[in-house]
Amino acid sequence: MEYRPPPRSASRAGQGRPTPARTSTTERPAQPRITGRPHHSAPTERIADKAAAPVRRPRPQTRRPAAKAKPKQKMVGGKVFLALLSVLVLFATGYYSQLVDDFADGLNTGDFTEDTGEKPADGAVDILMVGMDSRTDAQGNPLSKEQLAMLNAGKAEGVINTDTLIMIRIPNDGGKAVGVSIPRDSYVDIPGFGKHKINSAYAREKLDSLERLRKSGVQGRDLEVQSNVEGGKKLIATVEKLTGAKIDHYAEVNLLGFYDITNAIGGIDVCLNKAVKDPYSGANFPAGQQNLSGAPALAFVRQRHGLANGDIDRITRQQTFMNGMAKKILSKDLLVPGSESLGKLQEAIKKSVVLDKNWDVMRFAQQMMGFTGGNLSFQTIPHGRIDLETPSDGSAIQVDPTDVRKFVGGILTGGAQPSSGASSSGQSEPTQAAKPTVTVLNGSGRTGLAAEVADSLTGQGFKTGETGNAAARAKTVIRYARGDKPAGEAVAGALDGTFLIEEDANLGKGKVTVLIGKDFPQAGQRLTGDPMVRLNGLAQPSQVACVN
Numbered sequence: 001m002e003y004r005p006p007p008r009s010a011s012r013a014g015q016g017r018p019t020p021a022r023t024s025t026t027e028r029p030a031q032p033r034i035t036g037r038p039h040h041s042a043p044t045e046r047i048a049d050k051a052a053a054p055v056r057r058p059r060p061q062t063r064r065p066a067a068k069a070k071p072k073q074k075m076v077g078g079k080v081f082l083a084l085l086s087v088l089v090l091f092a093t094g095y096y097s098q099l100v101d102d103f104a105d106g107l108n109t110g111d112f113t114e115d116t117g118e119k120p121a122d123g124a125v126d127i128l129m130v131g132m133d134s135r136t137d138a139q140g141n142p143l144s145k146e147q148l149a150m151l152n153a154g155k156a157e158g159v160i161n162t163d164t165l166i167m168i169r170i171p172n173d174g175g176k177a178v179g180v181s182i183p184r185d186s187y188v189d190i191p192g193f194g195k196h197k198i199n200s201a202y203a204r205e206k207l208d209s210l211e212r213l214r215k216s217g218v219q220g221r222d223l224e225v226q227s228n229v230e231g232g233k234k235l236i237a238t239v240e241k242l243t244g245a246k247i248d249h250y251a252e253v254n255l256l257g258f259y260d261i262t263n264a265i266g267g268i269d270v271c272l273n274k275a276v277k278d279p280y281s282g283a284n285f286p287a288g289q290q291n292l293s294g295a296p297a298l299a300f301v302r303q304r305h306g307l308a309n310g311d312i313d314r315i316t317r318q319q320t321f322m323n324g325m326a327k328k329i330l331s332k333d334l335l336v337p338g339s340e341s342l343g344k345l346q347e348a349i350k351k352s353v354v355l356d357k358n359w360d361v362m363r364f365a366q367q368m369m370g371f372t373g374g375n376l377s378f379q380t381i382p383h384g385r386i387d388l389e390t391p392s393d394g395s396a397i398q399v400d401p402t403d404v405r406k407f408v409g410g411i412l413t414g415g416a417q418p419s420s421g422a423s424s425s426g427q428s429e430p431t432q433a434a435k436p437t438v439t440v441l442n443g444s445g446r447t448g449l450a451a452e453v454a455d456s457l458t459g460q461g462f463k464t465g466e467t468g469n470a471a472a473r474a475k476t477v478i479r480y481a482r483g484d485k486p487a488g489e490a491v492a493g494a495l496d497g498t499f500l501i502e503e504d505a506n507l508g509k510g511k512v513t514v515l516i517g518k519d520f521p522q523a524g525q526r527l528t529g530d531p532m533v534r535l536n537g538l539a540q541p542s543q544v545a546c547v548n
Contacts, residue, residue: 112232112250112356126245128236129179130202130252131164143256150295151259165198167239167247169411178411181380182239187388187396190238197393198238205234243381244405250356259294260348264341267293268324270300270317271546278306289546297321307548320547382407382489386500436480436487436512437463441470444516453495453514460494465511476517479504487512 143151165182184199193204209230213223236247262268271289278284282295283303292300301321384398438457442450450467458464476499480488488501491512507513 111229112236113247113358125170125248127168127170127249127251128239128247129164129166129168130232130235130250147256151256151298165235165239167243167245167408169245178379180243180408180411182242183380183383183397185395185397186242186381186383186399187390187393188238188242188399188401191234191241195390197390197396198242200393201238202231202235206231242399242401242404243408245408249359251359252354256351257348257353259298260351261345262293262297262325264344264348265293265325265328266341267291268297268321268328270320270324273546273548276303276306278303280305317547379407379411384501435462435490436484436510437465438491439465439511439513440467440516441513442468442516443470443473444476444518444520445472446520449516449520453516453520457491457494462491462494470515473515473517474519475500476520477502477515479507479513479515481507481509481511484509 165184167180167182168177169180170177182198184197186198187195188198190196190198190201190204193201196204206227209227210223213226218226232250232252236250239245240247269289269291272285272287275287276283276285278299281299281303283299283306285292285296285300301317303317381399382403384400386397388396388398390396438454440450440454440457442453450469454464454467478488478492478495478499478501480491480501480503482503482505485501485503487510491514492499492501495514504513
């Protein structure tokens, strides 16, 4: 089967007219799709495949027979933390539940990893968490029309999405765990396919394996299950090549799981700076603090259109929601052994989470008993431009494998683990001698922001130059002197944001200029230097920060 990449989209953020999310449940035949779509662009068009059957989300597990899955459906983006949900809940239930044996037996598994017996020298476990946009539950049962309408999921279009990729390292000695996020549009080398967006690795291998398996006589459900496993293995191989880490275990969580888990825990408190109404995601909320669960919670984290800063605001929402979810899941009131709330939480996991079959959940639960006193921090791999033009994948995110491996290797070995002030963009704190002098100019229109940013940088050991106002601008840019990119990256790391970093030939060595745009996070969201989510949720502040 020949894979045809999606056409390059000419659209950019804020251009084109997206299709509103619909609640129609009309079904139509599905076509296999690769979803490595252009960054900040409209959905890609379907890939014609005359020989292949519709690509559905198969049942990669070893329990009771599943009904045939219906064609998958397209969901409008934004599930950065769906995979994270599963690990947080597994931590919680593994530690508190006295029925962990029954819980483990009820989990769904697939043959995604090989049990080679090899373990890291420090006894850590590396887990790849994948957020799947699936229209089936973990047993492979298709969601009902009522469920699809409830999720505001739209019409069936046969889509394969692996939009969330988080590699989590969990040490056996009770030390800190670190979640390493890999942006879905990272432009990487996919073994056997060349350079493409990482979120297409799964789909590319699945399409190829469908053809190979079909020719070898594999049919029906076996065809779907085996090709699905091959897709997962290719994704693992791609992540390993990019990061240099050995993935021990694989887990994925689906769309329905998010809906059920937020309902099971009684929703999450969020706060909006202003009212929003978006027909595309279904978000329709007043300003101020409110509790969201189920479909409204899903709409809250999916919304991008109608927000001042598009994806930047959406990411902030997702991080805020993660923070609240960690605190809620790990609260003493929720996790009472034998309680109704804990039972609902476990049932939601059974319906939505798939693990590799070599994962010893009992042993994992025992590890967690000594882990709850620590915390779980999150980083993002270092990257360059977020608008890299590619030959066939549209606009992507530029990543340097050497930088990524160095960053990840430092975390995994503990030799260069980022401090609490490390950025979500993956930049570790520089040494005192390497810190540049920073000029901060405010083009956001928010009074006093230049001084606030300068004070934050001073508190982290940077020298500050001038502060003042600049012409109004939409995007924040960090400019560094010729050949001094590490200085710009250091400042970006200190500001805890994924900002554009560019060279400025007019700057002297050791000088950096920060031009603040309207996309700069609100106070208290990113300038604290603390991880967004800690495993010890009870230690989080009770105040809910407002977001766009």
